Amino acid sequence: MLEAINLDCVRGERRLFHNLNFQLKAGECLLVRGENGSGKTSLLRMLVGLTPPAAGAIDWRSSPIKKLGDEYRRELLYCGHPLGLKDDLSATENLIFSMALTDELVTQDAVYEALGKAGLQGREHLSVRALSQGQKRRVNLARLLLQKRALWVLDEPLTALDTQASLWVVRVIDQHLSNGGIAVLTTHQDLTLAGATHVIRVGV
Template sequence: MQGLSAWRDDRCLYCDVDLSLPTGTVMQIRGPNGAGKTTLLKHIAGLSGRRAGQVSWASTDSHDDRDTFTQQMLYLGHLPGVKSALTVAENLQALAACRGINLLTHTISQALNTVHLGGYDDMPCHQLSAGQLRRVALARLFTEPVPLWLLDEPFTAIDQAGVRELEGWLAAHSEQGGVVLLTTHHPLALNCPLQFLDLQPIVEDWH
């Protein structure tokens, strides 16, 4: 990833960011509010507005082969991103279908067991707590297996036991050759090397 730049209105959030993510990497994007952490994740995922730079995966420019790149990455935003009127299973099925994946019932059940929502398959999501909604989103890590995880504040609304478990999933993914790029205000304690990318707000010179 080379020369990544993004703008909000007429203000540059970050300019000429170069980023390399070899297999097995876990990297945390750090910086104060407004530095562009979420925007950078969306930039890489192809979801941001005004942006510039090259995003490549396996030596292929994402602009040249968008579909292949999309199939290799999973973006989870700071909101759960589930439909409250649908059941837990319906949400996972619909999200996977957007990627051309036809989820089997046992795959959903296994994923929900992993995130401690076993038996919640048919529960309408409007009846779930904030922490449970976050776990529905995290279940996608196991229903849509991909090498690149882009996670924006994944620890939001997760209890202490869940935090430790999610840290374990991040480490396990990297140990299996996956790549994790995340934002979080949570101090990470991972059983694997952790890299950092620091973003600072760009202060315009008005003189």
């Protein structure tokens, strides 16, 4: 279970949100909405432990994430901005490198399969520099198929994706939720997910 308790976010002299609360159980998803600059990405960075809240706490399985440390990070998959891809490496090399950073071994065949499902078959060995922005995002999102994590935190996962790729992402999230996973994502687009979905709006 992921729980946010009385979260405050302050940027400079501006308070972006105050006393934000939510609770997510297995199989549930939270959609975070708001205008640009409203604090959506700031909230996600708090949830993954990159930025401390100005006030409040975040608990994972009833323990504060700041105390859990690496134990929490091993259950977390964060796809944020920027995408974190190396332009000089191929799509395959980027994914293998990303997995190695978390001490996870992955076969080349598994990477090929993930990229194929992401609609990148035939582009596995192209340098990321040669890919479109939407294709780069699909490389990043292919991690969802490779890293088995209970909590997904996704910042605008549908940005730059065409309709077919967007539907694929929704199916992958649905499968994650049906398997008992939890997801938090920001989006400007309307999403219909199979799992229980909660919506909050920040910056209002």
